Amino acid sequence: MDTCILTFSLLNGSDLLFAFVCLFVCLFFRYGLREFVVIAPAANNDAVLSESKCNLLLSSVSIALGNTGCQVPLFVQIHHKWRRMYVGECQGPGVRTDFEMVHLRKVPNQYTHLSGLLDIFKSKIGCPLTPLPPVSIAIRFTYVLQDWQQYFWPQQPPDIDALVGGEVGGLEFGKLPFGACEDPISELHLATTWPHLTEGIIVDNDVYSDLDPLQAPHWSVRVRKADNPQCLLGDFVTEFFKICRRKESTDEILGRSTFEEEGREIADISHALSKLTEPAPVPIHKLSVSNMVHTAKKKIRKHRGVEESPLNNDVLNTILLFLFPDATSEKPLDGTSSTDNNNPSSESEEYNLYNQFKSAPSDSLTYKLALCLCMINFYHGGLKGVAHLWQEFVLEMRFRWENNFLIPGLASGPPDLRCCLLHQKLQMLNCCIERKKARDEGRKTSPSDNVTNTYSGDAGKAGDQLGPDNLKDMDKEKGEVGKSWDSWSDSEEEFFECLSDTEELKGNGQEGGKKGGPKEMASLKPEGRLYQHGKLRLLHNGEPLYIPVTQEPAPMTEDLLEEQSEVLAKLGTSAEGAHLRARMQSACLLSDMESFKAANPGCFLEDFVRWYSPRDYIEEEVIDEKGNMVLKGELSARMKIPSNMWVEAWETAKPIPARRQRRLFDDTREAEKVLHYLAVQKPADLARHLLPCVIHAAVLKVKEEESLENISSVKKIIKQIISHSSKVLHFSNPEDKKLEEIIHQITNVEAVIARAAH
Amino acid sequence: MDEDVLTTLKILIIGESGVGKSSLLLRFTDDTFDPELAATIGVDFKVKTISVDGNKAKLAIWDTAGQERFRTLTPSYYRGAQGVILVYDVTRRDTFVKLDNWLNELETYCTRNDIVNMLVGNKIDKENREVDRNEGLKFARKHSMLFIEASAKTCDGVQCAFEELVEKIIQTPGLWESENQNKGVKLTHREEGQGGGACGGYCSVL
Ligand SMILES: Nc1nc2c(ncn2[C@@H]2O[C@H](COP(=O)(O)OP(=O)(O)OP(=O)(O)O)[C@@H](O)[C@H]2O)c(=O)[nH]1
Ligand SMILES: [Mg+2]
Numbered sequence: 013m014d015t016c017i018l019t020f021s022l023l024n025g026s027d028l029l030f031a032f033v034c035l036f037v038c039l040f041f042r043y044g045l046r047e048f049v050v051i052a053p054a055a056n057n058d059a060v061l062s063e064s065k066c067n068l069l070l071s072s073v074s075i076a077l078g079n080t081g082c083q084v085p086l087f088v089q090i091h092h093k094w095r096r097m098y099v100g101e102c103q104g105p106g107v108r109t110d111f112e113m114v115h116l117r118k119v120p121n122q123y124t125h126l127s128g129l130l131d132i133f134k135s136k137i138g139c140p141l142t143p144l145p146p147v148s149i150a151i152r153f154t155y156v157l158q159d160w161q162q163y164f165w166p167q168q169p170p171d172i173d174a175l176v177g178g179e180v181g182g183l184e185f186g187k188l189p190f191g192a193c194e195d196p197i198s199e200l201h202l203a204t205t206w207p208h209l210t211e212g213i214i215v216d217n218d219v220y221s222d223l224d225p226l227q228a229p230h231w232s233v234r235v236r237k238a239d240n241p242q243c244l245l246g247d248f249v250t251e252f253f254k255i256c257r258r259k260e261s262t263d264e265i266l267g268r269s270t271f272e273e274e275g276r277e278i279a280d281i282s283h284a285l286s287k288l289t290e291p292a293p294v295p296i297h298k299l300s301v302s303n304m305v306h307t308a309k310k311k312i313r314k315h316r317g318v319e320e321s322p323l324n325n326d327v328l329n330t331i332l333l334f335l336f337p338d339a340t341s342e343k344p345l346d347g348t349s350s351t352d353n354n355n356p357s358s359e360s361e362e363y364n365l366y367n368q369f370k371s372a373p374s375d376s377l378t379y380k381l382a383l384c385l386c387m388i389n390f391y392h393g394g395l396k397g398v399a400h401l402w403q404e405f406v407l408e409m410r411f412r413w414e415n416n417f418l419i420p421g422l423a424s425g426p427p428d429l430r431c432c433l434l435h436q437k438l439q440m441l442n443c444c445i446e447r448k449k450a451r452d453e454g455r456k457t458s459p460s461d462n463v464t465n466t467y468s469g470d471a472g473k474a475g476d477q478l479g480p481d482n483l484k485d486m487d488k489e490k491g492e493v494g495k496s497w498d499s500w501s502d503s504e505e506e507f508f509e510c511l512s513d514t515e516e517l518k519g520n521g522q523e524g525g526k527k528g529g530p531k532e533m534a535s536l537k538p539e540g541r542l543y544q545h546g547k548l549r550l551l552h553n554g555e556p557l558y559i560p561v562t563q564e565p566a567p568m569t570e571d572l573l574e575e576q577s578e579v580l581a582k583l584g585t586s587a588e589g590a591h592l593r594a595r596m597q598s599a600c601l602l603s604d605m606e607s608f609k610a611a612n613p614g615c616f617l618e619d620f621v622r623w624y625s626p627r628d629y630i631e632e633e634v635i636d637e638k639g640n641m642v643l644k645g646e647l648s649a650r651m652k653i654p655s656n657m658w659v660e661a662w663e664t665a666k667p668i669p670a671r672r673q674r675r676l677f678d679d680t681r682e683a684e685k686v687l688h689y690l691a692v693q694k695p696a697d698l699a700r701h702l703l704p705c706v707i708h709a710a711v712l713k714v715k716e717e718e719s720l721e722n723i724s725s726v727k728k729i730i731k732q733i734i735s736h737s738s739k740v741l742h743f744s745n746p747e748d749k750k751l752e753e754i755i756h757q758i759t760n761v762e763a764v765i766a767r768a769a770h
Numbered sequence: 771m772d773e774d775v776l777t778t779l780k781i782l783i784i785g786e787s788g789v790g791k792s793s794l795l796l797r798f799t800d801d802t803f804d805p806e807l808a809a810t811i812g813v814d815f816k817v818k819t820i821s822v823d824g825n826k827a828k829l830a831i832w833d834t835a836g837q838e839r840f841r842t843l844t845p846s847y848y849r850g851a852q853g854v855i856l857v858y859d860v861t862r863r864d865t866f867v868k869l870d871n872w873l874n875e876l877e878t879y880c881t882r883n884d885i886v887n888m889l890v891g892n893k894i895d896k897e898n899r900e901v902d903r904n905e906g907l908k909f910a911r912k913h914s915m916l917f918i919e920a921s922a923k924t925c926d927g928v929q930c931a932f933e934e935l936v937e938k939i940i941q942t943p944g945l946w947e948s949e950n951q952n953k954g955v956k957l958t959h960r961e962e963g964q965g966g967g968a969c970g971g972y973c974s975v976l
Contacts, residue, residue, distance in 0.1 A: 429879065577813075585816045596812075597811050
């Protein structure tokens with residue numbers, strides 16, 4: 013016999029895991045074997061319990077080994093499985109080794125040290141030689157660490173002070189956490205081993221021991237992994253999802269009336285909104301909104317004592333800076349979108365995930381907001397914190413609208429209907445700000461103009477600035493400068509607004525419209541030209557045809573659009589309905605015709621059509637009386653139908669350049685609608701709006717982590733999650749059950765990756 | 771009358787100005803041809819219930835203006851559509867050449883990627899054809915669209931175009947919602963479409 017390792021272990025009976033690895037480890041540790049065969053009862057078979065059965069098995073093993081000449085030790089598992097009891101035999105040339113194992117409930121004192129164990133060993137082998145050759149010994153102490161999570165947690169919740177101080181640990185706003193938040197390792201085994209000792213070199217008895225584990229020449233560690241570790245990402249998303257079910261309004265949560273005066277103001281706005289349902293474009297002159305905002309803002313500031321705020325100021329400021337990076341510079345940047353360079357390129361499949369999830373681009377404000385709310389909810393004050401941040405966000409939107417500061421992190425242009433509604437609303441607000449800003453900047457600056465660009469926070473004062481002085485300024489510039497009056501929506505300006513409007517309409521409009529014929533109109537001074545058309549010349553005098561500056565059509569969010577298409581559809585399919593429908597949509601056509609007439613005094617409908625709808629002007633080569641080939645053109649049949657809407661519109665259109673026309677898009681009204689919409693969103697509404705962004709972010713996070721581990725099975729699951737999510741999220745009101753399912757899938761994948769990472 | 775309607779589908783008709791979109795629709799809904807149809811302003815709207823394979827479907831059809839200037843408005847109507855009919859005029863090559871632009875727009879503005887597209891070459895009654903049938907077919911194949919040639923004037927292929935489109939939509943799981951859905955009756959196709967995980971043969975055609 014070469015070596016024999018003796019260990020006696022006490023089992024506490026709570027050990028359950030019984031994987032193959034453990035089996036190997038068990039036998040290797042106990043008998044020092046690297047190769048062996050084990051015969052064990054199948055999982056659902058009875059254990060071998062009786063002594064006689066054990067003996068029968070062992071003698072069969074003995075015969076089998078003898079017959080086959082197998083030199084690999086063979087084991088059988090006996091007794092209850094949890095005891096991990098293995099006995100076996102090994103037959104070599106002239107040598108037979110029996111492997112036996114004893115479990116003792118209580119270790120007799122003489123067996124707790126080496127000298128005692130050596131005594132039994134010597135007595136057991138009954139060696140005839142005297143003196144007995146020295147026994148070689150290998151010793152191993154095994155230490156098991158269990159239930160240790162409370163002592164050591166690899167992912168501490170991020171320290172918010174560190175966050176604020178800029179030393180962001182593993183977690184930043186805008187990033188989702190990942191991985192197990194309890195250790196995915198459930199047990200840690202440390203083995204300290206003395207592999208080669210000879211009897212007599214060391215002393216280990218009941219009063220003294222040389223065996224200091226720290227001095228052991230060989231240490232090894234083994235880990236056992238938890239089955240279902242609780243994971244951070246999954247928890248994050250789950251907790252966020254829970255907000256969707258909360259019923260409380262922001263006010264209820266924050267325990268005070270945030271917008272005290274809101275009752276009155278909402279009445280104001282809903283009155284305004286009711287007008288919107290009227291089909292014809294109704295300019296709303298009276299909307300005393302700026303007043304409301306100024307006062308509301310003051311109220312909030314007053315109301316909120318620092319100590320009662322759910323979010324502490326540092327956290328709040330950090331988040332706001334993260335969301336609005338432009339706020340750091342003196343004057344906010346006007347860049348329409350802030351893009352981090354480390355984001356996936358806009359072409360990549362990853363970046364375009366928002367399209368499938370109906371969320372928002374991963375570099376957008378909306379997406380960042382979703383992540384911040386998610387984190388606030390988890391770490392900083394839960395629902396209250398969410399309500400607080402949202403309130404601040406809405407105020408910031410209001411502030412930007414009033415001060416002509418574009419909102420960062422949003423693609424410019426009309427709302428992207430592929431994104432979530434909240435994102436579209438923010439884009440819409442940005443469109444409004446852009447137009448208001450352009451208008452205000454188009455105005456020649458007089459000292460009093462600056463008032464809109466610096467936030468005074470005082471409604472009364474702002475109003476005062478708009479006295480007679482302004483009126484004079486505007487008068488002077490009328491005709492050349494845009495409709496600057498539009499940007500003044502305070503009640504003081506309404507009268508002025510109306511006045512100027514009618515005056516302008518009377519002015520140029522009557523001259524052209526009433527006096528009729530293009531001949532007279534030709535004497536008008538051309539206005540609002542964009543550039544000269546490459547080839548076309550006016551039919552009646554051969555002057556170059558100019559393309560006019562036209563009004564941009566109104567941007568629309570999906571809910572507006574739905575509203576509008578509902579109205580249009582309601583008109584029915586009769587001829588009258590169709591006519592009315594066309595008429596309702598003719599504002600843009602009419603406006604373009606007016607711009608065209610202003611830019612091309614004396615033009616005909618034919619001129620307009622050649623620019624606007626070239627296929628409706630048909631040219632033919634004909635031979636005239638003198639026998640020359642000439643190009644003869646005429647309107648298409650459908651344009652010549654008497655009193656068709658095009659002709660009708662053409663006859664109504666007055667030569668007015670775009671800048672003096674009634675706005676097709678009332679940015680003031682639309683902005684107020686958006687701001688109101690934002691203000692009345694409960695945390696639950698908000699969470700529903702943003703859940704697609706959170707799921708989107710979670711999927712990206714899982715993907716990113718997976719790419720570090722490269723587990724092909726997980727890749728497949730992620731693909732499935734994406735396709736599943738995109739189906740669920742495309743319905744306007746996905747069922748909670750389906751959303752839960754998605755979150756559950758994400759959590760599972762996270763656990764798999766977290767375990768693999770160890 | 772709506773009792774036995776399986777679903778309401780949103781169909782969109784797009785294409786260059788003057789290719790005959792409104793005429794095709796008028797032929798389909800009213801079975802007439804009106805040479806005095808005005809150029810469409812914005813969008814127009816018609817409804818018709820048809821029966822395909824014993825399934826009744828109510829079609830809400832949005833006819834858009836092809837005119838350049840109105841186009842900034844129409845993409846909004848792409849939203850939520852289950853089927854799109856893209857029309858060109860076989861007697862005007864330029865309307866065929868522009869198809870790529872329309873497909874681009876579709877890809878940009880469609881909110882879903884399993885939408886069913888049909889290409890229609892219109893005005894085959896006219897003599898001065900400029901686009902061969904095979905060209906249309908090839909284009910449709912290349913972009914996984916259904917294809918048919920038609921004439922709003924003679925009625926050729928019009929009914930067929932709409933029927934085929936609807937049939938294909940009905941066969942696409944997850945693309946449409948049953949009218950009965952709110953009454954708690956669930957049809958199996960939705961479960962298939964959403965629960966399967968694997969994309970069920972209707973992966974995006976991106
Ligand atoms: N010969 C013939 N003419 C057609 C056919 N379909 C349409 N037309 C004619 O083509 C012209 C344009 O048709 P519309 O239906 O108004 O075209 P559209 O595509 O709706 O045009 P927009 O509304 O401007 O986008 C009209 O004069 C129709 O009479 C057809 O199948 N055959
Ligand atoms: Mg039309």
